[in-house]
Amino acid sequence: MFEKLIPYDVAHIILGDYTIYHREYKRITKRAKIRFERRDWKGIQADSNERITLYRDMVGSTTEKVLEFLGENRHHRDTWHMVKQMFTEEIFNFNSRNIAETYYNSVFRHSHKGLSVDEELMYVQATGTYREFKSRVPIYHTLYLLEPFHHTIRQLFACYTFDAPYEDLERDIFYISDTLEKKLKSLNYHGNNSRIELLKALFFRNKAAYIVGRLMLEEHSWPFVIPLLHKEKGIFADTVLLEINDVSSIFGYNRSYFLTDTDIASEMVDFLRTILPTKSMGELYNSIGFEKHGKTVMFRDFLRHLYMTEDKFISAPGIKGLVMIVFTLPSYPFVFKVIKDRFPAPKKVTEKEVKEKYQLVSTHDRVGRMADSHMFENFVFERDRFSEELIEELLEDAPSKILLTDETIQITHLYVEKRMVPLNLYLETATIEEAEEVINEYGKAIKQMAAVNIFPGDMLLKNFGVxxxxxxxxxxxxxxxxxxxxxxxxxxxxxxIEQEMSGEPWYSVGPMDVFPEEFPRFLIGRKEIRDIFQRLHGNLFTAKYWIDVQERLKRDELVDVYPYRQRLRFSKVYNL
Incomplete structure (x- = not known):
């Protein structure tokens, strides 16, 4: 063995396994179109889960190879310094260099248990804009809008072929053309420099395929997204989405990641940012399935934000939980959650079980109703950015997870989630119209989680956000x-009457027994809010509703849940 080549060999162990990971990632993703054509919805869900676990399994395997190869040098800083230098040289011309750097970081962290962040030996900061890599041909189709629009829309569909028939293509062309014409009229647009730019890669999730693009009017852009569904009679366009908020909901952090085939992820993310300006880069990487790199980008954004601000971390607004300490930085749109060392009654879960629940949510279909989270280990903060009250709370309720020095606070296990307004706080200042809207949403959230076989357990308002x-x-x-x-x-x-007036139940109660007719007593306190919920979702208070959902799940039925407003569907717009 040439000892001087050990760093090079280690770099290539990591790079070789990254290449295998990337190939398998793309192979899983490419299956989505085949499964959509075959209406294999269970297969699409299985592929989504497989792609998530693929990264973890590959990193674990790579780490074992690296540690075995390095032997006694496994924690030698000079060796790892050379490994990083060699890796950097080898990926310099990779069009997925940013993803490769994240893979290296994951292997390094797994090789150094208990480590926080090593600025010298990890890619903590970006090594470039990553925009130096561009496809030799555009990643999107360009279609110029000429009246009548149906010619352009017919050309659009010709760009996306399936091994399955369309249900009624001419009908869909008319609906999309008509909707587009109404949109241009609402904008009072009469120019002749308009076009549609559509990503060549389709986006797949659950039972839908999405054509994702933008409507360009002179120098201004709007989203242009067509959800395609595949029923017994064939494929059809369910709607066309032309508003930022509607498309933002599809790409939300509370939804499962898309299966979409891309060679240069940064190029696709740049395109998506033009139609989703409120989304961070990290969120967009998450949405297209590179959630580990999305975590890297989020962390880099967080470091920049800390550098540019001076406010302190404080306890998050809302009722304090029995299981988690939740804190936030007022100027930053995320919350940080730490599992307490002890849970008071009536909580019976263990810390291990709580971690398993978070892992379950990360791989399950979140159906737009469960927040995505990133887990960090040994996260280091500057101590002077924390309020003294928060430091006291952390040391009181989670001392085993806190390492405090004069300058830093290190938290051994931490979850980071997008910040929302707790539903109970939102309702305190909401008008009756606003209250009805979010209470309807609250009921829909419970029902849609049930449709994907999730029971929240604790359905109090404080556990939901707006x-x-x-x-x-x-x-x-x-x-x-x-x-x-x-x-x-x-x-x-x-x-x-004695049984009825007794403070104890007169019937047996098993550990998994649930009595929905008891929900009204503890879910919603205010009568006027409870009355709204009863009117909109009163069936949730009956055992029959839940048993019916269970029966559908046991029959392997996949309930349709649309990530956009029902009233936008062509079946509603055209009264089909």
Missing amino acids: TRLRRVVFYDYDEIGFLTDYNFRIIPPARD
Whole structure:
């Protein structure tokens, strides 16, 4: 062995496995189109899960190879310094260099358990803009808009072929052309320099395929997204989305990641940013399935934000939880969650179980109703950015996870999530119209989670948040479980008045028993809000509703959940 080449060989162990990972990632992604054509919805969900676990499994395997190869030099800084230098040289002309750097970081961290961040031996900061890599041909189709629009829309569909028939292509061409014409009229646009630019890669998730692009009017752009569904009679366009907020919801942090085939991820993210200006780069990398790199980008953004601000971390607004300490930086749109060392009654879960619940949510279909989170280990903050009250709370409730020095606070296990307004706080200042809107959303959230076999367990208002788009999302996972594991029951009638007036139940209660008719007593306190919920979602208070959902799940039925407003669907617009 040439000892001087050890760093080079280690760099190529990592690079070789990264190449295998990237190839397998693309192979899984490419299956999505085939599964859509075959209406293999279970297969698409399985592929989504497989792609998430692929990264973790590959990093684990690579780490074992590296540690075995290095032997006694496994923690030698000079060796790792040379490994990073060799790796940097080898990936310098990689068009996926940014993703490769994240893969290297993951292997390095797995090789150095207990490490926080090493500025010298990791890619903590970006090594470039990554925009030096461009496809030799555009990653999008360009179609110029000429009236009548149906010629352009017919050309559009010719760009996306499937091994399955369309249900009624001429009908869909008319609906899209008509909607587009109405949009241009609403903008009072009469120019002749308009075009549609459409990403060549389709976006797949659950039962839908999405054509994603932008409508260009002179120098201004609007989203242009067509969701395609595939029913028994064939493929059809369900709507066309032309507003930022509607498309933002599809790419939300509370949804599962898309299966979409891309060679240069940074190029696709740059395109998406033009139609989703409110999304961060990290969120967009997450949305297209590079969630580990999305985490890297989020961390880099966080460091820049800290450098540019001076406010202090404080306890997050809302009712304090029994399981988590939650804190936030007022100027930063995320919250940080630390598992407490001890949980008071009535909580019966363990720390291990809480971590398993968060892992479950990360791989399950979040159906737009469960917040995505990033888990960090040994996260280091500057101590002077924390309020003294927060430091005291952390040391009181989670001392085993806090390493405090004069200058820093290190947290051994931490979750980071997008910040929302707790639903109970939102309702305190909401008008009756706003309250009705979010209470309707609250009921929909519970029902849509049930449709994907998730029972929230603790459905109190404080465990749900309201997003910027006034969607209601669940974010407290310590009591979450599979719906089919529960036993939904009706409370049996009391034999006499003594039983009825007793403070104890007169019937047996198993650990997985749930009595929905009890929900009104503790879910919503204010009568006027409770009345709204009863009117809109009163069936949630019946055991029959839950049992019916369980039966559908046991029959392997996949319920349709649309990530856009029902009223935008062509079936609603044209009264089909």
